Amino acid sequence: MTKLRLAIVGAGPAGIYAADILLKAEKQFDVSIDLFEHLPAPYGLVRYGVAPDHPRIKGVVNALREVLDRGDIRLFGNVHFGEDITLDDLKRHYNAVIFATGAVRDADLEIPGIDAAESYGAADFVSWFDGHPDVPRTWPLTAPSVGVIGNGNVALDISRILAKHAVDLLPTEVPQNVYEILEASPVTDVHVFGRRGPAQVKFTPLELRELGELRDVDMVVYDEDFDYDDASRAAIETNKQVKVIDRILQSWRQRDSVNNAGGTASRRLHLHFWAKPVEVRTDSEGRVAALVYERTTPDGEGGVAGTGELREVPMGQLYRAVGYFGSPLPGVPFDEKHGVIPNHEGQVISHDSNERIPGMYATGWIKRGPVGLIGHTKSDAMETVQHLVNDQGSWWQPEDPSEDAIPALLAERGVAWTDLEGWHRLDEHEISLGAPHERARIKVVPRDEMVKVSRAE
The missing domain is CATH 3.40.50.720 (NAD(P)-binding Rossmann-like Domain)
Incomplete structure (x- = not known):
């Protein structure tokens, strides 16, 4: 045969x-x-x-x-x-x-200033907090206010990790070096920007709901973003997933944190819809200082049109989550x-x-x-x-x-x-590292150490 x-x-x-x-x-x-x-x-x-x-x-x-x-x-x-x-x-x-x-790799976002210091692609940040062996062990979390461009699940993952209190990650398999840096993070405000409206986001309902469950994090949405056109209303009425997403967002509108009025948490996660990034402003040292965006409006065909109105949100770091390549x-x-x-x-x-x-x-x-x-x-x-x-x-x-x-x-x-038996060895080793601390596992991050454990050297 x-x-x-x-x-x-x-x-x-x-x-x-x-x-x-x-x-x-x-x-x-x-x-x-x-x-x-x-x-x-x-x-x-x-x-x-x-x-x-x-x-x-x-x-x-x-x-x-x-x-x-x-x-x-x-x-x-x-x-x-x-x-x-x-x-x-x-x-x-x-x-x-x-x-x-x-x-x-990260897809490109071609706007002025996107290559400034403290402007990052999602892929690098995700690789860092997941303990990828081929990226640096450190990450410069230095700014109280950060921005995330994108309205997909990767943007939500990044936003959640930035806003979440590090101690709440301890039951997971977060690498130790990542936990220590997140624990010392000065972040208080995370701003998420999407160029379309709430009814056109690419999030899944599960991901979005989890955002609202973060401990000591206020969800901030803006009433002006929910003036739906016919296309948005039709999407909500005919698509079950969009309907659930709208229900979640509408529930957040009832909270005290809406429009920054009266929230009590130590951290805030702001969702900005109808916001098309047009420029990254920098300081005298070439570092991210603000994101300038144009307010957009529905074009009646499921897309958006620019309004010409520019707004600026101060921040010290920016992450783009506009797709992989x-x-x-x-x-x-x-x-x-x-x-x-x-x-x-x-x-x-x-x-x-x-x-x-x-x-x-x-x-x-x-x-x-x-x-x-x-x-x-x-x-x-x-x-x-x-x-x-x-x-x-x-x-x-x-x-x-x-x-x-x-x-x-x-x-x-x-x-x-390394082979399958070696992976079993590494898997068991990581689980055993986490067990004394009641953690799912503690990932081994350095490549050479992963290889040594796998090959029983």
């Missing part, structure tokens, strides 16, 4: 779901799958892109764990594609590859405009000729851009895998498809890779 030797680059949800779907698919061949991950631990953005106080979302890890723990997928962690293993290596040892590398991979076609690998339903195509490139596939955010939740990731993987199965006639014909070849190759190159 024919055997498919498949490499998957990226061990986040997209890569793991693709492996699982392929193993369960009806096919006329056996399958052997190797997952390559540049981090020493698997799970991608579920481990390094979701705020530590989201245990319900992190429940996705349990489903991913079940897939890996079956034992029919090999994991090679701490392996950098393009350095430790190349596209030519994959062609020599596999029949095909699926790229599932996600999107971890994919990164190019050595030897792999890349669409610089959209931040994805060019593809047709997951089949990689040449960026110049639109011709299909045999043996190469994509799934997840590097395939379609950083939109959608876990459900989209699964259907994405299904589409890609279906093409892979049907394309048997155009698979690569590897010189050495033996399963021993990859460990031998990595050993020869001096790569200290």
Whole structure:
């Protein structure tokens, strides 16, 4: 019987779901799958892109764990594609590859002053508070007033972490270095800016509701933002999710903190709608001093139009959460405009000729851009895998498809890779670090320490 030797680059949800779907698919061949991950631990953005106080979302890890723990997928962690293993290596040892590398860079926001000191992208801040091994251990929380641009869940994650009292994060898996810096944070006011109205936000109701449950944090909304047009009213009436979001926001309008009148908490979280950022003002040293925004108004077609009215909110730091963007991979076609690998339903195509490139596939955010939740990731993987199965006639014909070849190759190159057993070791170690403090776990942050624990060195 024919055997498919498949490499998957990226061990986040997209890569793991693709492996699982392929193993369960009806096919006329056996399958052997190797997952390559540049981090020493698997799970991608579920481990390094979701705020530590989201245990319900992190429940996705349990489903991913079940897939890996079956034992029919090999994991090679701490392996950098393009350095430790190349596209030519994959062609020599596999029949095909699926790229599932996600999107971890920040999308650009082109307004004057956005590159000022104390202006940051969401991705870097999220990586820091999630204990990503490849970012600095420190973060300069120095300003009482900070701004967050964006009306999606990442913007809410950042706002919640900035506004929340650090002690309330202790039951989670927040890294110790992150807890200590948040504990010393001077932040009192977090301002969140979205260019559209309350009925057009990209938050999920769960995320929004959690904001209003923060201890000793007043939610500040502004009555002027709730003068709904027909399109907004229709969205509220016809869309259950929008209706719930509106109900939450309307409940906040009844609180004493509305329009800054009479709130009693030590911290405040302000939601500014109809606010299109136009400029970051800086001080004499080039640091963020204020955000200038233009008031917008509904255009009657679900979008917005500018009013010409400019407003300024003083602040000492700014975070932009306007979307993530994919990164190019050595030897792999890349669409610089959209931040994805060019593809047709997951089949990689040449960026110049639109011709299909045999043996190469994509799934997840590097395939379609950083939109959608876990459900989209699964259907994405299904589409890609279906093409892979049907394309048997155009698979690569590897010189050495033996399963021993990859460990031998990595050993020869001096790569200290981690495997599934090593991940179990690291997982148990982190849980044991948290146990004496009644914490879910304490993440090991330095890469070299993660590798040493994983490899029992």
